[in-house]
Amino acid sequence: MNSRQVAILLWLVSATLSFSVFACDSKLRGTGDLGVVVEREQGNLLVVENSTDTVLCRVKGLGDLSHASAVFSRDARFAFIFGRDGGLTKVDLLTGKIVKRVIQGGNSIGGAVSQDGSLIAVSNYVPGGIKVFSSEDLSLVADIVAAYKGSPEGSKTVGLVDAPGNKFIFSLFEGGATWVADFSNGPQPEITKFKAIGKQPYDALISGDGRYYIAGLFGEDGLAMLDLWQQEKGVRRILPDYGRGHEILPVYKMPHLEGWAVAGDLIFLPAIGLHQVLVVDKSSWEQVGRIELKGQPVFAMVQPDSRQVWVNFAYPDNNWIQVIDVHSLKVVKTLDVGKGALHMEFAPRGEKVWISVRDEDRIKVYDTEDYSLLKTLDAHKPSGIFFTNRAAKIGL
Amino acid sequence: MNSRQVAILLWLVSATLSFSVFACDSKLRGTGDLGVVVEREQGNLLVVENSTDTVLCRVKGLGDLSHASAVFSRDARFAFIFGRDGGLTKVDLLTGKIVKRVIQGGNSIGGAVSQDGSLIAVSNYVPGGIKVFSSEDLSLVADIVAAYKGSPEGSKTVGLVDAPGNKFIFSLFEGGATWVADFSNGPQPEITKFKAIGKQPYDALISGDGRYYIAGLFGEDGLAMLDLWQQEKGVRRILPDYGRGHEILPVYKMPHLEGWAVAGDLIFLPAIGLHQVLVVDKSSWEQVGRIELKGQPVFAMVQPDSRQVWVNFAYPDNNWIQVIDVHSLKVVKTLDVGKGALHMEFAPRGEKVWISVRDEDRIKVYDTEDYSLLKTLDAHKPSGIFFTNRAAKIGL
Numbered sequence: 001m002n003s004r005q006v007a008i009l010l011w012l013v014s015a016t017l018s019f020s021v022f023a024c025d026s027k028l029r030g031t032g033d034l035g036v037v038v039e040r041e042q043g044n045l046l047v048v049e050n051s052t053d054t055v056l057c058r059v060k061g062l063g064d065l066s067h068a069s070a071v072f073s074r075d076a077r078f079a080f081i082f083g084r085d086g087g088l089t090k091v092d093l094l095t096g097k098i099v100k101r102v103i104q105g106g107n108s109i110g111g112a113v114s115q116d117g118s119l120i121a122v123s124n125y126v127p128g129g130i131k132v133f134s135s136e137d138l139s140l141v142a143d144i145v146a147a148y149k150g151s152p153e154g155s156k157t158v159g160l161v162d163a164p165g166n167k168f169i170f171s172l173f174e175g176g177a178t179w180v181a182d183f184s185n186g187p188q189p190e191i192t193k194f195k196a197i198g199k200q201p202y203d204a205l206i207s208g209d210g211r212y213y214i215a216g217l218f219g220e221d222g223l224a225m226l227d228l229w230q231q232e233k234g235v236r237r238i239l240p241d242y243g244r245g246h247e248i249l250p251v252y253k254m255p256h257l258e259g260w261a262v263a264g265d266l267i268f269l270p271a272i273g274l275h276q277v278l279v280v281d282k283s284s285w286e287q288v289g290r291i292e293l294k295g296q297p298v299f300a301m302v303q304p305d306s307r308q309v310w311v312n313f314a315y316p317d318n319n320w321i322q323v324i325d326v327h328s329l330k331v332v333k334t335l336d337v338g339k340g341a342l343h344m345e346f347a348p349r350g351e352k353v354w355i356s357v358r359d360e361d362r363i364k365v366y367d368t369e370d371y372s373l374l375k376t377l378d379a380h381k382p383s384g385i386f387f388t389n390r391a392a393k394i395g396l
Numbered sequence: 397m398n399s400r401q402v403a404i405l406l407w408l409v410s411a412t413l414s415f416s417v418f419a420c421d422s423k424l425r426g427t428g429d430l431g432v433v434v435e436r437e438q439g440n441l442l443v444v445e446n447s448t449d450t451v452l453c454r455v456k457g458l459g460d461l462s463h464a465s466a467v468f469s470r471d472a473r474f475a476f477i478f479g480r481d482g483g484l485t486k487v488d489l490l491t492g493k494i495v496k497r498v499i500q501g502g503n504s505i506g507g508a509v510s511q512d513g514s515l516i517a518v519s520n521y522v523p524g525g526i527k528v529f530s531s532e533d534l535s536l537v538a539d540i541v542a543a544y545k546g547s548p549e550g551s552k553t554v555g556l557v558d559a560p561g562n563k564f565i566f567s568l569f570e571g572g573a574t575w576v577a578d579f580s581n582g583p584q585p586e587i588t589k590f591k592a593i594g595k596q597p598y599d600a601l602i603s604g605d606g607r608y609y610i611a612g613l614f615g616e617d618g619l620a621m622l623d624l625w626q627q628e629k630g631v632r633r634i635l636p637d638y639g640r641g642h643e644i645l646p647v648y649k650m651p652h653l654e655g656w657a658v659a660g661d662l663i664f665l666p667a668i669g670l671h672q673v674l675v676v677d678k679s680s681w682e683q684v685g686r687i688e689l690k691g692q693p694v695f696a697m698v699q700p701d702s703r704q705v706w707v708n709f710a711y712p713d714n715n716w717i718q719v720i721d722v723h724s725l726k727v728v729k730t731l732d733v734g735k736g737a738l739h740m741e742f743a744p745r746g747e748k749v750w751i752s753v754r755d756e757d758r759i760k761v762y763d764t765e766d767y768s769l770l771k772t773l774d775a776h777k778p779s780g781i782f783f784t785n786r787a788a789k790i791g792l
Contacts, residue, residue, distance in 0.1 A: 028490055030427040032472025032787050051470050051513065074447045074744070076428025076472065094424055115745045117447065164701040164746060165765055184765065209660065209702040229703065229723050264605065265661070265679070283661070305560040305790060306605040307625065327625050348470070348788035349511045350560060369561055369580065389788040391428050392744035394701060 024057040024096025031076040034093045035345070035387035037356065037363060038068045038081075039380045045081065046379055047093050050347050050354070050387055053365050053375045057096040063087040063103075069110045069384055072391035073135060074117030079386070080135070082111040088122055090138060093388070100138045104131050112162040115394070119183060121168045123160035130157055130170055130181070132189075141187045148175030148195075159204025159215050159257065161395045163228060171201035171215045171224075178204075178215060178226055178235055197224040197235040203257040206395035212282075216257050217243065225285070238285040243272060261302035261309045263326045268309045270297035277311060279329060289329055294320045299343070303368055304350035308332070312341050312355075321355065323371070333371050337364055345385035356382035420453040420492025427472040430489045431741070431783035433752065433759060434477075435776045436461045441477065442775055443489050446743050446750070446783055449761050449771045453492040459483040459499075465506045465780055468787035469531060470513030475782070476531070478507040484518055486534060489784070496534045500527050508558040511790070515579060517564045519556035526553055526566055526577070528585075537583045544571030544591075555600025555611050555653070557791045559624060567597035567611045567620075574600075574611060574622055574631055593620040593631040599653040602791035608678075612653050613639065621681070634681040639668060657698035657705045659722045664705045666693035673707060675725060685725050690716045695739070699764055700746035704728070708737045708751075717751065719767070729767050733760055741781035752778035 024047055034056075037046040045059040062068075064085035071080050078099065081089045086105035091098055106126035113120055119141060120133045132142040146154040155172035163169050166184040171177065178197050181189040199219025206213050215224040221243030226235045261268040267280040271290065277300050279289035295317025302309050309324040318341055323333040340358030347353070352374060355364050363377040363385070390396040420443050430452075433442040441455040458464075460481035467476050474495065477485045482501035487494055502522035509516055515537060516529045528538040542550040551568035559565050562580040567573065574593050577585040595615025602609050609622045617639030622631045657664040663676040667686065673696050675685035691713025698705050705720040714737055719729040736754030743749070748770060751760050759773040759781070786792040 028424065030469065030471030030473025030490070032427055032468075032784060033470050049471075072428075073426065074429050075426030075445075077426025094426070115747045164703065166747065211702070304788075306607070307560065349790055351511045351562065388428060389785075392700075392785040392788060394745055 024094060029094070031093060031388055033348070033388070034076065035385065036070055036079050036081070036091070036093070037354075037379055037382050037386075038065050038070075038384040040065045040068065040358075040383040041381045043083075044380070045079070045091060046382075047091075047096055048354075048363075048377075048385075050352075053352075053354075053377065055377055055379070059091055059096050059098065061098065062089050062091075062101075065383075067109070067383075070386040070390075071111060071113040071120070071396070072386075072388050073113075074391060076388035076391045078135075079388075080111065080113065080120050082108055082122055084108065086124070086126075088120065088133065088138060090135075102133070102138050104133070104140075109156075109158060110160060112160050112168055112395075113391075114162055114166045114168065114183060115164055116166055117391075119166070119168075121160055121162075121170075121181075123157045123170055125156045128154045128156045130160065130168065132168070132181075132183070132187075142181075142183075142189060144179075144181060144189070144191070146170075146172045146175060146177075146179070148172055148177060151175070158202055159213075161204065161206040161213065163206060163213070164210040164394060169204075169206065169213050169226075169228075171197070171204055173200055173202065173218075176200065176219075178213065178224065180226075180228075180231070192231065194226060194235045197226075198222065198237065205257040205260050207262050207282075208394060210394040214238070214257065214260075239280065239287065242269070242278070261300045263302045263306040263309060266326065268300040268302070268324070270300055270311075277309070277324065291324055291329060291331065293322050293331070294334065300324075301344050301346070302326070303353075304346055304348065308368065310344050310353060312344065318342070335366070335371060337366075338362070342383050343385050345387055348387065348389035354385050356385055358382060420455075420490060425490070427489060427784055429744070429784070430472065431781065432466055432475050432477070432487070432489070433750075433775055433778050434461050434464045434466075434780040436464065436754075436779045437777045439479075440776070441475070441487060442778075443487075443492055444750075444759075444773075444781075446748075449748075449750075449773065451773055451775070455487055455492050455494065457494065458485050458487075458497075461779075463505070463779075466782040467507060467509040467516070467792070468782075468784050469509075470787060472784040472787045474531075475784075476507065476509065476516050478504055478518060480504065482520070482522075484516065484529065484534060486531075498529070498534050500529070500536075505552075505554060506556060508556050508564055508791075509787075510558055510562050510564070510579060511560055512562055513787075515562070515564075517556055517558075517566075517577075519553045519566055521552045524550040524552050526556065526564065528564070528577075528579070528583075538577075538579075538585060540575075540577060540585070540587070542566075542568045542571060542573075542575070544568055544573060547571070554598055555609075557600065557602040557609065559602060559609070560606040560790060565600075565602065565609050565622075565624075567593070567600055569596055569598060569614075572596065572615075574609065574620065576622075576624075576627070588627065590622060590631045594618065594633065601653040601656050603658050603678075604790060606790040610634070610653065610656075635676065635683065638665070638674070657696045659698045659702040659705060662722065664696040664698070664720070666696055666707075673705070673720065687720055687725060687727065689718050689727070690730065696720075697740050697742070698722070699749075700742055700744065704764065706740055706749060708740065714738070731762070731767060733762075734758065738779045739781050741783055744783065744785035750781050752781055754778060 105124040111122040155175035160170040198217040201215040202218040204215040295313030338357040365375040501520040507518040551571035556566040594613040597611040598614040600611040691709030734753040
């Protein structure tokens, strides 16, 4: 073999290595600026990068991704995708490959990753309860039946989040309870149960510091709040008028509580059935304002610097995005981004925001300071957008 | 060449590629759980990983690393190290190699990375002013002379931080001013100057949301605070009694303000010359408490969940670490970690803390919930510890 042949062989080997190892990206790279976009109808995922605002590759075969959500591994390399069909899929963002996929239930509704990154929990409608998996190989670690009085087979679970101390917190829809499962001593959790928190909790959020867990109630007005720094005080009712009031609205109108924005002392929450966002003071849990908007808000999301809250809306107003200034509590910008503006995700330090515009098959990237359109990316019916900096955040 | 020879050649090529590309780590990996530890006396850096609490490799040749600090690229792959000798070094955490090193000044005191990740700013004692570099290749983008009345050559600069809107904020030690340099419109910054903020600002911090910039004053008591949401109100004086009072203490006793802890509404700041941490309410800027401790505090650092504040101390009490419960404002734990406990860094979601113990040539990793010692790592005279999740944070 002459030197030219050796050179060609080296090139071939190197090209092959690049292809097999870096199918998604073709080079060694940091993972702090990666993310995923859910292409809901086709069951695909786009691996994206928010430094240059580009799509890196498409990962196929993730099943039913309606309402799919994602969490990330501690090292920001792997995404764990929770599908509606009970599928839990571990995806390698560097190679663009599915590492492992399990069907863990019949109908699931989101999940969480433990503080130490070792556990992935999934909340289930069918058969109900919570299943907990190793983040390493998705092997089953714990299966928690959400049994309640009169129903040993258990309840649907909702509002599953992680909390400091390797805890998972969730609520029982039929059971009307909030449970705290503490995994800090290994795979057998110590479970603390708060009963009779209210009728039919349907979703929940945890504040960014992991202190307050707040469940929304479908069966009655008001919210059920647990202060994790003072668990001995139990769950108490806040904002007694929050809810559907006398009108019974269909369930799909209930805004998801993960769409609430906590900005300093203030919480911004979508009013139910009204064209308003309510402003609540976190130190008193009293409502201190309401802001008139163009439609029924779905998500109210706060920028990483807490300066502005971005709101999207339910049909038929889902082409609008409105921006609220947290200091003045006024709407400072109204954007027509296109029909089906479903989700927003901020760059890690907030200089721009990605918005999925489903009906245009596009992601649009806006500057958060001057609201200019920075870039447009192709995506098939995009919904959820999730960036890897979530790996370092509590409750996301 | 027969098939055995080809196989050997392939193995050699593959081994060579592995060695040259992955000298630090030898495999494709996520960068969200990486970090660096400064080995101050030898001018070395350890590349570390906080999922398994291990040292990955040592990077040599970074010059004088006294008081060295680090920021990270947007993708969490590269560290930018600010040395005392004016050296600015870009290190690739995946390969463990120095990508680029420039001597940008004669004596520098820390730096910052812009919100969008494109710019690295360095604060200089000699010759003073601020230099701003491209994060890509460390080419000079801007050179800001901190001129003030009577001194066209300019002032030493201190308290340099990044802020939302691609801004850098810093203060002029001799000039008694705070400047806001806005790079949102390109490499020629728009500079807003706040004069006569107080005598000899010596350090500063910015709150985690990027709203409040607070400079400590060496030449007089009190602190100078700028509310970036209301710049038109200018700099105002807060905590008028904070400082050295009537006693003139040597400068090395002044605690660094980056060691302040903001936990919800409360700020914990080391009292100067006293065995106390002061507690200040951020909504009123009034002191609401003081906590007695075992020594003169240096750093008061809040856990990512804001539940506890960890404090280390000046000589001769630098073997102690005390932990304050934010809810009760009481000391809940006193640890003897060994002599020369210089720096602390929390795991991204706060389940453990790394502490550099200089005189024992060790890093010790503690559980933040039960305070147990989880692991001990060898390091030569370690000082600063910086994890890559800082890449996604404002002001760090």
